[in-house]
Amino acid sequence: MKETTAAILIIGDEILTGKTEEKNAKFLISELRDLGVSLHLILVISDDVDQIGAAIADLSKRFTYVFTSGGVGPTHDDVTLLGVCKAFGTEMHRHLELEASLRKYFGDKVQETHLRMADIPQGSTFITLPELRWPILSYQNVYIFPGVPEFFRQKFSAIKERFRTSEFYLKLIFTKQDEFDIADHLTQVAKDYPQAAIGSYPVFDRDDYRVKVTIESKDKQVTENAFNMLISLFDSSHIVRCE
Amino acid sequence: MKETTAAILIIGDEILTGKTEEKNAKFLISELRDLGVSLHLILVISDDVDQIGAAIADLSKRFTYVFTSGGVGPTHDDVTLLGVCKAFGTEMHRHLELEASLRKYFGDKVQETHLRMADIPQGSTFITLPELRWPILSYQNVYIFPGVPEFFRQKFSAIKERFRTSEFYLKLIFTKQDEFDIADHLTQVAKDYPQAAIGSYPVFDRDDYRVKVTIESKDKQVTENAFNMLISLFDSSHIVRCE
Structure with missing residues (x-):
């Protein structure tokens, strides 16, 4: 399509x-x-x-x-x-x-x-x-x-x-790791799931998390698979929440 | 320059x-x-x-x-x-x-x-x-x-x-006339003063004026001359204020 x-x-x-x-x-x-x-x-x-x-x-x-x-x-x-x-x-x-x-x-x-x-x-x-x-x-x-x-x-x-056309599927991960610690994981997932857009947005004015990671595509399964792969690569003790 | x-x-x-x-x-x-x-x-x-x-x-x-x-x-x-x-x-x-x-x-x-x-x-x-x-x-x-x-x-x-470079000179006219009534005057002044930028911005949510006219250039005299020409062309009873 x-x-x-x-x-x-x-x-x-x-x-x-x-x-x-x-x-x-x-x-x-x-x-x-x-x-x-x-x-x-x-x-x-x-x-x-x-x-x-x-x-x-x-x-x-x-x-x-x-x-x-x-x-x-x-x-x-x-x-x-x-x-x-x-x-x-x-x-x-x-x-x-x-x-x-x-x-x-x-x-x-x-x-x-x-x-x-x-x-x-x-x-x-x-x-x-x-x-x-x-x-x-x-x-x-x-x-x-x-x-x-x-x-x-x-x-x-x-x-x-x-x-109107088919909708986007978006998943979010909020982590306390900084971008330097997760950069290679993001690259790996972006390569494995070229259909998904992987975004990484550091914040410098909050105590609860340091980076918001976004995973998005028009294919629900692709979004979920890329999300699951990222979760498995990230240091779980630093993940604050997912949406 | x-x-x-x-x-x-x-x-x-x-x-x-x-x-x-x-x-x-x-x-x-x-x-x-x-x-x-x-x-x-x-x-x-x-x-x-x-x-x-x-x-x-x-x-x-x-x-x-x-x-x-x-x-x-x-x-x-x-x-x-x-x-x-x-x-x-x-x-x-x-x-x-x-x-x-x-x-x-x-x-x-x-x-x-x-x-x-x-x-x-x-x-x-x-x-x-x-x-x-x-x-x-x-x-x-x-x-x-x-x-x-x-x-x-x-x-x-x-x-x-x-x-930093030379500054802009800006003059404003607020009028109760609508854009249709002043369109030809604006065109005339824009032609006579090509160095000046003449802008016209209608508003639809205010009672005090209907159009804000802006006259701007890097030459103070050009701005003032274009402003004076506009003032002379506009219906003075509809001008609310100038800045």
Whole structure:
């Protein structure tokens, strides 16, 4: 079975200059985990069409899904959709159905700046749902979300189930040994169980344990076998607990 | 004057799988800001030698400085230094002076797993400071920091002044107009003042203002001129305050 993979592309000078704290990647890490999707990369770049285009072109080839955040408002620095055009060699066009919705929504107040929100890359897909005021835009495997955290969450949550795949199995070992003492054991198990991801995370601010070891895979049996092998190699008198 | 730019490379499966919350990029965003360094990119990738090597090779060519976080411990998944070797076409070698320090520090307890910490890319530079137990490793313009936030902060803070450059000038306008009403004004000012970065950030959870506009550059006069032009274009009855 081919692994379902993802990349997150965060677009916005406000993140890189510290004007706004990034919240969408943090939210999506946990959502993708719950869905069984392997997140491989997070990239944060500025509001630059060429860089956005290059990043989308690259990431959309390498991963099952790409989720973008930001750069979809009505101002000069909102250039994500132009970046999508660059990435896929397509053009912006005014979508008539969207334009009609905008005219209806804004009524007498409507101006050209509002209608520009109906300019989307030719070939985009719309996901329209009753609970969403505006549709979610995607282009091939790229899902385009707004940067405002409330809207990002609302839109992602509305379609998250379409990304669900087989779940991860995770086991944990907390030990009082330090990383130097267990490094060779970890290497050995990582070699014997290449399907399992073995992680080792030292902590320096706790008295109860010194290293948290994680064993994870999509195969429950592989996770348990790798876990059992590690337990047999570690000095049992130093194991604080397992989860 | 050539702009001083930076990229942050966060290395670690634990971030992408949500086992550990990323804190070093957040810290460094604010530090680099204070130092006047323009942060252009943040990349988070897993503990994979080929990806780390490719990322370091790419980023070190594109930016003045690259700061890496993570992957420098003694276990199988700590492969950042191997990635540095890949990036620069060099080899790991055991550094004799570092080995002597490790033998002295660990005394009778010393094992091969400890001594592996003295294996570094041939051609690395050491930054040794009295306040640091272990030197900071760099390779050309790439500065290699540990992922543990306490150590990352301690090491970065010890050398931060070497990165300081001219400061940023920032002005803010808070308005009750929405982005649609000011979009064209922003575009006009962004065109007239290409040296200034004009940002526009709508908020949806406050009563006092609807959009925060930021004007920023390294030239105080440019920032002020762009700010004054915006103020003259905006509807003054909707401006809540400026900073």
